[in-house]
Amino acid sequence: MSTLDEFALIRLLTEGKQSPAFERTHGISTGIGDDAAVANVTAGYQLVMTCDTMAETVHFKNITMRSSDIGYKAMAAAVSDIAAMGARPRYALVALSFPAGTPAERLAQIYEGLYECAHKYDVVVAGGDTTASASGITITVAVIGEVEAGKALLRSTAGPGDVLVATGWLGCSAAGLDYLLSRAEAAESWPQQWHAYESLVRAHCRPEPQVEAGLLLQQSGACTALNDVSDGLASEAWEIAEASGVGIDLIEERIPVAHELLTYAQKADKSPLDYILFGGEDYQLVGTMRAEHAIAMQMKFKEAGLRLYIIGYVHEQAQGVRLVQIDGNVVPIEKKGYHHF
């Protein structure tokens, strides 16, 4: 950045993206431009805080994501952690590092995607930091949300007799990534609309954190534990099982499979179930609730235009996570997930 100083860059990236009126009605007293942001918390609520990092070549390459997708997804991943607590995201801080010589246009596009996601989920970008890096773009988004005191949904509170639920299709993001890697086409040359696997590419590049579903689960009082699917269903089910000291059986025939996932997996000679269990970054929610509440919750979700699938059961015995296959066989599921290491 030889031609643009830090303040000019911050103006380029953030100016005009959020109106003072928007900030004011969303609880901000002091936004971007001072040493730190100042904001309100609703009386009787607790803070819910998380951060998520995406690094070039590790989490994205120029054949797997457009610049705007990088910003969108970094925000979405952090928002999803807040959703997984049954909380409402409110404020975000954004730390962006980039090598000297990165075109300002690329940085501006990253921020456009970032703000697009922030607006969708009613989040105020309240501050951040822009710095140089030796190589590669790294973006960290911290999101601060709030939840009625004592009402956050943990992963350690599932109990025997609960059912396991999921808020949408799983495995699509990992399949989308495989598809993009197999095409190996620079993002600048991507078509506006994909003829094939549009939903898989979208799941990978523009995931939809399930804030509304998380709030519905939290406010219902029926949900006993909740996680978001960042590392695949197997890993998330294991996390709930271990944290809660229970066993979880996934029922294969109950797990929904997206049509395009099925089609792509057949063509690529892969198993859709592998994507679902061990793929990552779907940012759907997986949780548990007392069985007697499940049908009523499904109705509530339907009324709200959301989906809720019952995909498994929680057992008293700590037998880990198992899969009840369509033929009735029960097989243990490995505690592996999609880790970026």
Added chain:
Amino acid sequence: MSTLDEFALIRLLTEGKQSPAFERTHGISTGIGDDAAVANVTAGYQLVMTCDTMAETVHFKNITMRSSDIGYKAMAAAVSDIAAMGARPRYALVALSFPAGTPAERLAQIYEGLYECAHKYDVVVAGGDTTASASGITITVAVIGEVEAGKALLRSTAGPGDVLVATGWLGCSAAGLDYLLSRAEAAESWPQQWHAYESLVRAHCRPEPQVEAGLLLQQSGACTALNDVSDGLASEAWEIAEASGVGIDLIEERIPVAHELLTYAQKADKSPLDYILFGGEDYQLVGTMRAEHAIAMQMKFKEAGLRLYIIGYVHEQAQGVRLVQIDGNVVPIEKKGYHHF
């Protein structure tokens, strides 16, 4: 990271560093280990939020900082932004990215420094993210603090007739950096105690954010504007001047110069004033207050074991920032600072 999965790494870095009792008494309901942390805010207080990034080769190299210094300083820099609002830091989120093959010992040392600083300033490390990077270590620390509603100290509220104050020596960090670069000795070979320029090295590697001073200024009601010195006195004075629509005169003979800064500058044939004006990362506070309060505040600071120097005056005319030299000449000061670009 082939031998350690993410959860094992998080345990290595964080386990045993903060007791459950410490977390509980510091407002944490759910700490590290769930999707997000859950914590309390004091009733009637507002959030104060910031984040700060340090990237390898840009902000630190192996000849300028030990691993533990990296963690310490990343936390200190973010805490300093909270101090600059007259607020109390409470919670931190830490995002660490590192290349495959980084020794776990190095990561552990970074976290040791991080926790050392957190404990010093009574901050709970409430969560974070660890990811791989293509090259180089990047660390982002977000700090969430709180301040009595409506009492945050901004930089846009200085007025004519105010004096400019500083909470300590400036320029030492930049001089320390120059000294370390001139020695070019790998941090692992550094002496336990430096024979020369100990205070300069310390100012660079282990800065002391002025939380107590910031709170004292905020609670006094006398302070009209406040900044922390991350980019040098010139840059910070310019920020206050521009944001507040005032002019600021720095009085050269009033600006305190640390003894070791003077010695080092003489030896290196540099100007101490250059370090003070255009060096960075001192993390002292620079602020303004009504002249009639200044002496009483100095007494209060003295009682608290803190320092407060009156180093300039605020004018109505928007003539920018000027230096009143010891010989009485008045010269304009450039709006440049220590930017990492």
